[in-house]
Amino acid sequence: MSSIFQAVGAATSLSSSASFDTKKFQFSSSRSLLGKRASCVVVRCSGAKMDGGLNQIGGRADHLVTNAVATKADTPAASTASKPGHELLLFEALREGLEEEMERDARVCVMGEDVGHYGGSYKVTKGLAPKYGDLRVLDTPIAENSFTGMGIGAAMMGLRPIIEGMNMGFLLLAFNQISNNCGMLHYTSGGQFKIPVVIRGPGGVGRQLGAEHSQRLESYFQSIPGIQMVACSTPYNAKGLMKAAIRSDNPVILFEHVLLYNLKERIPDEEYVLNLEEAEMVRPGEHVTILTYSRMRYHVMQAAKTLVNKGYDPEVIDIRSLKPFDLHTIGNSIKKTHRVLIVEECMRTGGIGASLTAAITENFHDYLDAPIICLSSQDVPTPYAGTLEEWTVVQPPQIVAAVEQLCR
Amino acid sequence: MALLKSSKCIMHHLKSNKFRMLGFTSSVSNSLFSRHHHLLRTVSPPLLPNHARVKPSIAFSGRFESVCDGKQLHTATQFSNDINQLSSEAPLEEELNFPGGKVKFTPERIFTSGSDNERTQCYRVLNENGQLIVDSDLFKISKELAVKMYKDMVTLQVMDTIFYEAQRQGRISFYLSTTGEEAINIASAAALNNNDFVFPQYREPGVLLWRGFTLQEFANQLFGNKYDYGKGRQLAIHYGSKKHNYITVSSTVATQIPHAVGAAYSMKMENQDSCTITYFGDGGSSTGDFHAGLNFSAVMEVPVIFFCRNNGWAISTPISDQFRSDGIVVRGKAYGIPSIRVDGNDALAIYSVVYEARKMAIEKQTPVLIEALTYRAGHHSTSDDSTKYRPIDEMEWWRDNQNPVKRFRLWIENEGWWSDRVESEHRSNIRKQLSQAIQAAERVEKPSVTDMFNDVYDVPTKNLSEQEIFLRENIKKHAKDYPYNVIT
Numbered sequence: 001m002s003s004i005f006q007a008v009g010a011a012t013s014l015s016s017s018a019s020f021d022t023k024k025f026q027f028s029s030s031r032s033l034l035g036k037r038a039s040c041v042v043v044r045c046s047g048a049k050m051d052g053g054l055n056q057i058g059g060r061a062d063h064l065v066t067n068a069v070a071t072k073a074d075t076p077a078a079s080t081a082s083k084p085g086h087e088l089l090l091f092e093a094l095r096e097g098l099e100e101e102m103e104r105d106a107r108v109c110v111m112g113e114d115v116g117h118y119g120g121s122y123k124v125t126k127g128l129a130p131k132y133g134d135l136r137v138l139d140t141p142i143a144e145n146s147f148t149g150m151g152i153g154a155a156m157m158g159l160r161p162i163i164e165g166m167n168m169g170f171l172l173l174a175f176n177q178i179s180n181n182c183g184m185l186h187y188t189s190g191g192q193f194k195i196p197v198v199i200r201g202p203g204g205v206g207r208q209l210g211a212e213h214s215q216r217l218e219s220y221f222q223s224i225p226g227i228q229m230v231a232c233s234t235p236y237n238a239k240g241l242m243k244a245a246i247r248s249d250n251p252v253i254l255f256e257h258v259l260l261y262n263l264k265e266r267i268p269d270e271e272y273v274l275n276l277e278e279a280e281m282v283r284p285g286e287h288v289t290i291l292t293y294s295r296m297r298y299h300v301m302q303a304a305k306t307l308v309n310k311g312y313d314p315e316v317i318d319i320r321s322l323k324p325f326d327l328h329t330i331g332n333s334i335k336k337t338h339r340v341l342i343v344e345e346c347m348r349t350g351g352i353g354a355s356l357t358a359a360i361t362e363n364f365h366d367y368l369d370a371p372i373i374c375l376s377s378q379d380v381p382t383p384y385a386g387t388l389e390e391w392t393v394v395q396p397p398q399i400v401a402a403v404e405q406l407c408r
Numbered sequence: 409m410a411l412l413k414s415s416k417c418i419m420h421h422l423k424s425n426k427f428r429m430l431g432f433t434s435s436v437s438n439s440l441f442s443r444h445h446h447l448l449r450t451v452s453p454p455l456l457p458n459h460a461r462v463k464p465s466i467a468f469s470g471r472f473e474s475v476c477d478g479k480q481l482h483t484a485t486q487f488s489n490d491i492n493q494l495s496s497e498a499p500l501e502e503e504l505n506f507p508g509g510k511v512k513f514t515p516e517r518i519f520t521s522g523s524d525n526e527r528t529q530c531y532r533v534l535n536e537n538g539q540l541i542v543d544s545d546l547f548k549i550s551k552e553l554a555v556k557m558y559k560d561m562v563t564l565q566v567m568d569t570i571f572y573e574a575q576r577q578g579r580i581s582f583y584l585s586t587t588g589e590e591a592i593n594i595a596s597a598a599a600l601n602n603n604d605f606v607f608p609q610y611r612e613p614g615v616l617l618w619r620g621f622t623l624q625e626f627a628n629q630l631f632g633n634k635y636d637y638g639k640g641r642q643l644a645i646h647y648g649s650k651k652h653n654y655i656t657v658s659s660t661v662a663t664q665i666p667h668a669v670g671a672a673y674s675m676k677m678e679n680q681d682s683c684t685i686t687y688f689g690d691g692g693s694s695t696g697d698f699h700a701g702l703n704f705s706a707v708m709e710v711p712v713i714f715f716c717r718n719n720g721w722a723i724s725t726p727i728s729d730q731f732r733s734d735g736i737v738v739r740g741k742a743y744g745i746p747s748i749r750v751d752g753n754d755a756l757a758i759y760s761v762v763y764e765a766r767k768m769a770i771e772k773q774t775p776v777l778i779e780a781l782t783y784r785a786g787h788h789s790t791s792d793d794s795t796k797y798r799p800i801d802e803m804e805w806w807r808d809n810q811n812p813v814k815r816f817r818l819w820i821e822n823e824g825w826w827s828d829r830v831e832s833e834h835r836s837n838i839r840k841q842l843s844q845a846i847q848a849a850e851r852v853e854k855p856s857v858t859d860m861f862n863d864v865y866d867v868p869t870k871n872l873s874e875q876e877i878f879l880r881e882n883i884k885k886h887a888k889d890y891p892y893n894v895i896t
Contacts, residue, residue, distance in 0.1 A: 145700070150704060181658055181660065193655065248866075
């Protein structure tokens, strides 16, 4: 891209305004081992050399099965006392996951613009180049299509590259390689060549970054066959999804959000890997299912506080897996609540919400008591002016109003 | 090419052998050079000392640039005014120590011309009559190698003719021939090792043939039957074979160039005694991927051979409409890549060039650019009729006078290694094998419906499994609306 914005500025502005503590937005969280009443999360157990299957239940001995599910009963204090863990910010969690995988498997490497000694524009790769060398943490010239292609070529030879887009929007330049080669080559080669790449980077609407740097690429990529897409939203799931994505033999696109990098959370000391295809139950409830992901999760949880005060009991699910959707978790929720609200940052036309609406209507129509409401951004380029930018993103009052409408 | 040519062309050779971003003092730069050099060679380098942290936003600072003991780094424009602040070894204003090497100043304002007076020379060892040119510098090849090369060139020729015909008869949907480029295909393959990875465009099946892909395997892919390694998923001539280290052809032009660079990068990381080679045409050299791929490869110093088949035509676009540079070979210099131009119809020359390029690429860990001048003697593909945009006599001239197969045959016959009798035996043998292969491939079943959904991911996702079930039910319910031979 022609413009290289000062990414550091954006990150620090967030931290100065409010250092999010994810616990504020979780009514309860359980970090205990081997979940009590909470449903347990499946761990991807593919080792470096073996092909793991999707949706394998039960981890191997060396992986922990930990909870990614929040339950109402356990209070935060009780659970954190039982296992200390350590606190870090989301971008540090990503880095921790990345570093653990690089340590574990010498074939894992990183490539992207300014990922080397600069440490990445959001510092996700900070410290890795001095530790692993500038061949394994490679700075590339400015040609997204080509360094994505390079990653694909390296992957076909057995490496496991993580390709960083400085901003997800820049990956529009890599569309040819992602769609025509990354997604396709495993299939068209008859399974002879696999492409275990992870393509990751920050996207979403930030703080006045301008239209070109506020893209929601998940809309554009969701149709490409052969790729998987996940979106992280907390330090805990960021690390777990990063590790899972690296271990996956499929090409995975990991969507991070520019405004979430400085979220702080306490995560377990022990190693854990999350399931790429699972959604996360953020807050169980009875009245309405609210489906969301990435930054909108926090707007939803903010609205949830208001809703609880008004007497509603929303069930909030962070869908996390954007392709394929976790229709199992989502379906179970719909069968319970019969009402669905989707809150997303994508634009109305052709976004994740649009696909999710279609998938739910197709599969769970009989369980719905009301039409699905989907709150999205408008079909406009993201404006620069702060007020306009705020209006382009779904805000908590809209969410509250939508739930009230659904539950009438 | 009607371009203005300046009589005074001064070109400064900026790039030194190992390009490094150097500081303004030579003592600092030497130690950084060796450290930097070391780091690019190993997988796990030692930690950098603290003072060598990067200052990213300063112009021209290299990756391991120190801050020169607190002295401010200068930009080019400041240089002439701030001599006093530079360290003691700084030269006078006659030259600038700019990253990449010293640059001499001149008070004459001279624009280098877009092209040299003379075009880059073309390496050739066999003339059109198949005679070795006097004082040829080439790698001698054995009789066995020469005969295998020739036989494979003939096989390729016959294969092209017969498969092309099969398409015309409606037995396969599409075909693309290598007519005129047989030497490029076979001779380049012969000079490589089997563990050198190949990233083809689409006009290089000869490389696969050389490595042992059988006529039956070719036919299976063309018919997309269940024995096709691609499981019937790709268009005809999009061959791919992991066991032959030949990446599946992708229809997108030049996307294989960055792939080859990435693969070479992985070979460098794992210290392998091999290189990658990627082929593309004159048309492919116009793409963004070509530019970035060559640029990256030079920066990363990876062992990749870029082989450009300059055959004069990109479908209907002649090279005069494709670029205005002196072909593709001159572009290597723009990226800092050693390059050579070779006669694409001279099998011996191609062999020697690729042999040396490979050695260079691996021993020196450098990319190499080869431009082979040749002619696309056939149509672009079975979807094209090139007589619409080029004269028939031009095609015939190339076919007769520059025919690489004929030329090589003259040479091996002169050596006493070949004869008419052996030729006609070989040709009829191949023809028979081909017709058997085609008939056999035609009869084999197509892949089953399951193969439509496999390999999209490592394991099919739930929605894919549902879609498969839905399709199968449809086929069962409306069997007469589906092809009779669809295998469920």
